[in-house]
Amino acid sequence: MPPSTSQRNPWRYLRDADVLHAAVVTLLAVVLSAGIVWLGYVVHVWNIARRASTTLPGRWVVLVFGRQLVADQPEADYRGRLTRALAMLRGGMASRVLLLGGRSGGTRSEAEAAHAWLHGQGLPAGAPVELEQESVDSLENLRHARGLLQGGDRAEVLPPVALLTSRYHLARCLLLAQRLGFDAHAVAAEDALPCTPRYLALLLMEATYLMWIDLGVRWARLIGHRRMAARIS
Template identity: 65%
Template sequence: MSSNPVSPNPSASRSSLRYLRDRDVLHAAVVTVLAVLLSAGLVWLAYLIHVCRIAARSPLVPPRRMIALVFGRRLERDAPEHDYRQRLRRVLSLAQAQQTDHVLLLGGFSGGRGSEASAGHAWLQQHGLPGDVWVELEQDSVDSLENLRHARRLLQAQTTHGELPPVALVTSRYHLARCLMLARRLGFSGLPVAAEPVLPRHGRYLGLLLLEASYLMWTDLGLRWAQLIGHRRMHARIS
């Protein structure tokens, strides 16, 4: 079964270029570059080790039945591409093993005719999603932070006191560290669940791990700097 989705916004764009117009993001970028230069790259190396550790050690199943948040990815020809299909396969296996009965698919429009969430839902239905699993679609987000903000709003609306239930964060191994940091920052009690059976060891995946370490460092150091100097607006960007 499924619930009413968040109202989609087809005009939303995943382009990272929009951040170049954001002075708080640029401020964080300058702080990050300085930290890397002053540490001779050791700060970035520490984040890379953290990303790799989370990627390698995250489990394939949550410790108990939990709501599963599945992060979308840019579609190819209006269908889930390789990494997104692996995420969907993981949540499908969780649903079939009765380790989740509530799936929240995250992802807005990324250039196709439909949203990432709707494409993921169609894929799950085609591949045997049990009919008693409650599926919700969040279709108005353009990045991982917005994914989680909109998920938080949906889940808080379903509880009496607005408390967030524990959730399983289902995504690719390279993406887990950043999603986990953002989720905890937004008040989730989130546990990582890896899409891939094991950590892939090829050039493309290494590039993704390097990129995620940079994203995580940029976000985390920006927040720490904002807290240090009392920059409330910048600090509130992830809250």
């Protein structure tokens, strides 16, 4: 499948009335709770990041989330995810691996760059690896992965999946996957939760994203705003 010509651009969502509606609701919740609501999401993201395992018993369909490339190559966080995927393949824990990610500013997709990197690291011959090159964010990653796994038939039951990504990213991916109907389980790229200022900033940012998504959908359901609620379905 050729990669999408769409590129990763988080600001594109700010042109969407439903997304802005959710942002206003989220801001009001934070202000009216004196920040307590946001702190609750921070704790949730932190706990999932801290407790996530690096292995799962049995064999899994593994969804490896992409990350923006640097000079058309996987950067450090992305290489960590791919290293874990390679270990799962070599250890017999992966029955199927989907590399997720379209173009993020370079000349090739995140999935394509990841596949090339894995080959350079000794990807086993015949490894069950597939590329999903149409998505430009985590929600699209999961929607397109769902389509691949269902073969275009929405009535087909999805297999349980392992979501493989960086620890800071796991809570958001789990929430989105569950909203899209997956039986999803987390697999962390890092052996342990890094304790660095950069990682703390990423965790706080993820808590904000998660709160925005979760409160927006809850509010949409509360007021019966079907279009808004359907944004994550």
